[in-house]
């Protein structure tokens with residue numbers, strides 16, 4: 001791998017500490033970083049290089065999957081880090097940064113290959129990319145890339161504006177938009193699972209599949225993120241990005257694996273073919289206070305610190321969508337996601353048709369792909385109970401919980417360093433995803449889609465059950 005400078009904006013933030021440093025360290029331990037790699041942390045607070053490095057070591061102890069207690073490895077790793085404190089809204093800061101980057105490149109004899117990682121509030125995306133260009137930081141003799149966290153825009157119009165600004169400094173090939181669901185090992189396994197198994201391939205057909213259900217439920221509430229969440233809600237936070245990416249990754253069919261351009265064009269075609277009818281096929285929910293007993297309650301969304309007591313922000317969304325392509329036409333996809341539900345669970349369930357036409361053929365066959373927690377695959381079939389002779393569902397199970405699995409950020413960082421865009425989102429995908437949710441955003445704003453309150457800790461609003469029941473299904 002070519003020598004690289006990695007410039008991390010937001011170097012003292014939560015994401016950097018929890019995800020980025022541990023992921024970089026794991027890559028370092030697995031020898032998947034360039035031999036010459038300089039990491040420049042950029043943050044607001046003044047911090048000496050030594051204090052910065054000590055913070056990183058702390059975060060490695062807390063969050064790295066490498067259980068090694070070997071402090072020497074950690075010390076050797078953090079030697080590659082330097083820190084610079086800057087006010088990112090000021091032009092002069094970028095001149096200072098440029099001087100710092102170039103000095104390190106020359107001292108360490110690095111090629112001018114630069115990755116800019118924007119782990120900052122989205123309001124800063126445009127000012128940072130504009131100044132990277134104006135300060136000359138983007139003029140390199142090597143390559144340059146920018147990694148951008150979500151949310152990419154607040155709606156269709158703001159996403160377009162942001163993209164226009166980012167593309168003044170970086171070309172589409174140089175922009176690595178992160179959707180961390182695309183870094184999850186089971187999501188990266190989806191297309192392979194179908195394409196290399198003739199058994200699954202043979203049933204991956206419209207006349208075999210009855211419906212697909214994608215769930216991303218969480219037990220946590222809004223926590224300390226009320227300020228962000230009040231502007232966002234589940235639709236923008238989860239559906240526009242993670243849920244639609246899961247739909248595309250489930251539905252995509254690839255002739256050649258590992259071809260990024262092909263994957264992106266297939267996903268774009270799928271996104272163009274997705275239809276959601278907002279008024280009929282979307283359920284909006286919000287968690288409400290639950291009195292558990294005389295002594296304890298689970299707080300409702302409107303009672304959370306920082307939330308407006310009349311807030312109508314969605315903490316739950318379920319929807320039915322269809323994909324108008326030859327393979328998927330007529331097969332409903334149901335998606336649901338929410339906070340403060342009874343279980344943390346991300347999974348894809350493919351329900352197969354009962355082809356016999358008989359009503360006593362047991363439960364439908366299911367392929368369950370578990371993404372989080374404990375990724376794995378389950379095939380549910382029917383069998384005869386040895387004593388009663390009754391049909392009973394049996395499950396064939398694979399779970400990777402006993403393996404040490406890399407985290408999403410490790411895969412994503414390794415790919416960005418190599419320049420592999422396979423699991424990053426192309427602008428066309430992001431734009432089409434905003435186009436798909438924009439009518440829903442508008443219907444939420446005008447209350448054309450009613451808000452259903454659901455008790456905290458439940459499995460969501462009853463309306464979400466009705467959404468699938470009216471089509472003859474139930475949620476798995």
Ligand code: BG6
Pocket residue numbers: 218237346372
């Ligand atoms: C983030 C959302 O993108 O994904 C959070 O902003 C959400 O609100 C999180 O909690 C869920 O990610 P995961 O990996 O825990 O399913």
